[in-house]
Amino acid sequence: xxxxxxxxxxxxxxxxxxxxxxxxxxxxxxxxxxxxxxxxxxxxxxxxxxxxxxxxxxxxxxxxxxxxxxxxxxxxxxxxxxxxxxxxxxxxxxxxxxxxxxxxxxxxxxxxxxxxxxxxxxxxxxxxxxxxxxxxxxxxxxxxxxxxxxxxxxxxxxxxxxxxxxxxxxxxxxxxxxxxxxxxxxxxxxxxxxxxxxxxxxxxxxxxxxxxxxxxxxx
Amino acid sequence: xxxxxxxxxxxxxxxxxxxxxxxxxxxxxxxxxxxxxxxxxxxxxxxxxxxxxxxxxxxxxxxxxxxxxxxxxxxxxxxxxxxxxxxxxxxxxxxxxxxxxxxxxxxxxxxxxxxxxxxxxxxxxxxxxxxxxxxxxxxxxxxxxxxxxxxxxxxxxxxxxxxxxxxxxxxxxxxxxxxxxxxxxxxxxxxxxxxxxxxxxxxxxxxxxxxxxxxxxxx
DNA sequence: AATAAACGTGTAACATATACACTATTTATG
DNA sequence: CATAAATAGTGTATATGTTACACGTTTATT
Numbered sequence: 001x002x003x004x005x006x007x008x009x010x011x012x013x014x015x016x017x018x019x020x021x022x023x024x025x026x027x028x029x030x031x032x033x034x035x036x037x038x039x040x041x042x043x044x045x046x047x048x049x050x051x052x053x054x055x056x057x058x059x060x061x062x063x064x065x066x067x068x069x070x071x072x073x074x075x076x077x078x079x080x081x082x083x084x085x086x087x088x089x090x091x092x093x094x095x096x097x098x099x100x101x102x103x104x105x106x107x108x109x110x111x112x113x114x115x116x117x118x119x120x121x122x123x124x125x126x127x128x129x130x131x132x133x134x135x136x137x138x139x140x141x142x143x144x145x146x147x148x149x150x151x152x153x154x155x156x157x158x159x160x161x162x163x164x165x166x167x168x169x170x171x172x173x174x175x176x177x178x179x180x181x182x183x184x185x186x187x188x189x190x191x192x193x194x195x196x197x198x199x200x201x202x203x204x205x206x207x208x209x210x211x212x213x214x215x216x217x218x219x
Numbered sequence: 220x221x222x223x224x225x226x227x228x229x230x231x232x233x234x235x236x237x238x239x240x241x242x243x244x245x246x247x248x249x250x251x252x253x254x255x256x257x258x259x260x261x262x263x264x265x266x267x268x269x270x271x272x273x274x275x276x277x278x279x280x281x282x283x284x285x286x287x288x289x290x291x292x293x294x295x296x297x298x299x300x301x302x303x304x305x306x307x308x309x310x311x312x313x314x315x316x317x318x319x320x321x322x323x324x325x326x327x328x329x330x331x332x333x334x335x336x337x338x339x340x341x342x343x344x345x346x347x348x349x350x351x352x353x354x355x356x357x358x359x360x361x362x363x364x365x366x367x368x369x370x371x372x373x374x375x376x377x378x379x380x381x382x383x384x385x386x387x388x389x390x391x392x393x394x395x396x397x398x399x400x401x402x403x404x405x406x407x408x409x410x411x412x413x414x415x416x417x418x419x420x421x422x423x424x425x426x427x428x429x430x431x432x433x434x435x436x437x438x
Numbered sequence: 439a440a441t442a443a444a445c446g447t448g449t450a451a452c453a454t455a456t457a458c459a460c461t462a463t464t465t466a467t468g
Numbered sequence: 469c470a471t472a473a474a475t476a477g478t479g480t481a482t483a484t485g486t487t488a489c490a491c492g493t494t495t496a497t498t
Contacts, residue, residue, distance in 0.1 A: 168487075168488075168489085170488095170489085171486075171487065171488085174486095178485095190495075190496090192495085192496075193495065193496035193497055194494075194495055194496075195493060195494035195495050196494075196495065
């Protein structure tokens with residue numbers, strides 16, 4: 001019986017939700033895409049193992065992964081009994097991927113264009129996507145993907161990409177004001193021939209539930 | 220590296236939330252209480268394993284357990300590396316416990332009076348309790364503990380015991396009406412010198428999320 | 439000076455949540 | 469058989485939260 005970890009790592013680019021996959025260079029499922037991950041070592045915590053595997057396979061490092069669910073069906077790995085603990089993260093597009101090599105190839109995929117995957121990884125991604133959409137509405141997970149300072153429009157576009165629906169600008173801002181999780185910097189962000197936007201930052205950049213108000217985001 | 224499953228099984232009796240524990244008769248932690256559970260067999264799914272262990276150790280059977288979280292800290296078991304997948308259930312008080320023997324002793328404990336526990340089982344219970352209070356407010360998990368037919372007052376008392384706060388009778392009933400998950404039977408429940416109550420049953424007894432309306436229960 | 443582009447702001451209508459108290463129906467008892 | 473005791477069942481007014489919606493502001497460009 002072997003124990004593995006897998007990482008479902010999401011990002012957003014060009015207004016589309018993306019997922020990080022690697023191309024398998026070994027049996028089984030050689031040539032198929034899969035979630036980054038691998039076996040947990042004997043004296044290694046799960047949270048450590050998933051970061052190690054992710055970094056080894058994709059180059060992505062220094063991120064927080066949240067445990068999602070454990071997959072343990074008897075037939076899920078043709079090599080024998082493998083239980084996998086899946087983790088979830090939402091990270092900035094700025095992370096550099098390890099250059100493709102003979103041994104490894106990490107790539108971002110549009111969430112709507114995921115190729116055929118190894119093992120039960122499609123199921124894991126489906127579960128992760130549901131969870132991500134819940135997290136974005138009830139936690140400040142967006143602090144993991146937004147830059148230190150950002151505009152409210154950037155933040156709204158992030159929400160829209162993940163939820164795949166338009167939000168109302170005034171309602172989005174009113175809700176954020178009530179939640180009181182952001183603070184203004186006194187700096188402006190300029191990126192074109194138009195009025196500059198105020199930059200904001202999180203009051204507290206720790207990724208945690210937004211306590212008092214269960215904030216379910218709006219139409 | 221060994222894989223285990225543990226079951227956090229809640230019930231309610233006498234208006235108090237209870238949890239099912241066993242007294243350990245082997246090392247390590249001999250004599251301490253612990254969650255029912257044990258090692259997963261080579262060709263056994265996780266969901267099957269947890270039911271098997273629970274039935275072996277406590278006599279409780281034919282219940283649905285929902286996966287909660289996996290615990291894999293390196294030092295959590297003094298015997299060596301053991302990863303445990305924890306499961307959660309809420310069951311009727313009617314379940315018969317296996318008679319205590321030299322080898323086993325299963326007992327219900329008031330949630331406020333849990334003894335010192337083996338392993339990291341206190342942490343698991345803390346997590347499970349948070350999850351249970353979320354489940355009762357967003358799923359129809361209560362169908363697992365209520366009898367086939369029940370009164371609205373019984374149901375409200377169940378919610379009050381789990382949430383440890385009083386709910387308003389009229390608001391509770393109004394909310395249930397809106398959720399439309401129950402149907403009236405045409406039967407009355409009589410248990411004393413007072414007006415009999417209508418018996419209700421779940422429209423659909425499958426344990427699942429209550430979709431449209433996120434029903435967060437009221438003050 | 440005019441144009442183009444994104445920024446930033448408030449209010450009214452509607453829906454949901456909360457607080458709150460009395461009448462109805464039954465059995466037991468004097 | 470009248471009354472008491474116990475729980476069932478029911479509605480409304482207020483407060484809070486959600487949704488829909490449009491225009492003046494600020495900047496760079498030509």
